[in-house]
Amino acid sequence: MSQNTITLAQAQQWAKNWRDNPDPSVIAFLIPEIDLTQVMAERETVDVRTYLGIDDDNKCKLMIVGVNASGNDLIDDSKGQYIYDMTTACQPDCDVNSPLFNI
Template identity: 50%
Template sequence: MSEKTTTEKIGIEENVISLETAQQWATNWRSNPENTVKAHLIPQIDITQLLNEKDVQDVRAYIGVDEDGVNKLMLVGVDAKGNDLINEDAGQYIYDFTLPCPNTCNITSPLYTLK
């Protein structure tokens, strides 16, 4: 079930989920013994760079594992029609600038401390 809500007080729509839902989703991911990554840190400058590419309306994330077995979150720009914008000649790239947790964790986060 989606928890997309409308914030009447400020008159904008926000896509948010509750902490409880986030914790359940994180628990679901972690219950798979093959999964070792708990989160990905995405530097602000890199998100800004991606969003500034021509025709980018949204961002899509793809999950992968590199040749060393490190989990990766690959991000691409998406146009208004929902198409991935991947064209190096046009300056539309696949970004791999995320840093996986473990190694970049906030160990006091209520999402990190789940069992």
């Protein structure tokens, strides 16, 4: 597994948690640069897709996967195609001076 990745089973559970109980207080996510550079470096990745989730500690998460030229998610550990997540939600990790925060 690569750095900052989670398993497919974890991602599925987190996505289900979000769909069962979305958190409207989350307005943004901070995405570490390493998540973006690692997913873009994966073979066949031309875009990224994100999924919302809630982890086992009840924290909102944004999961990141590579997407190929056909628009398909690239999720296959054996091919080095991972699900990335070290994101943090806003709130509490916000830029309170952002014009997008203060609306």
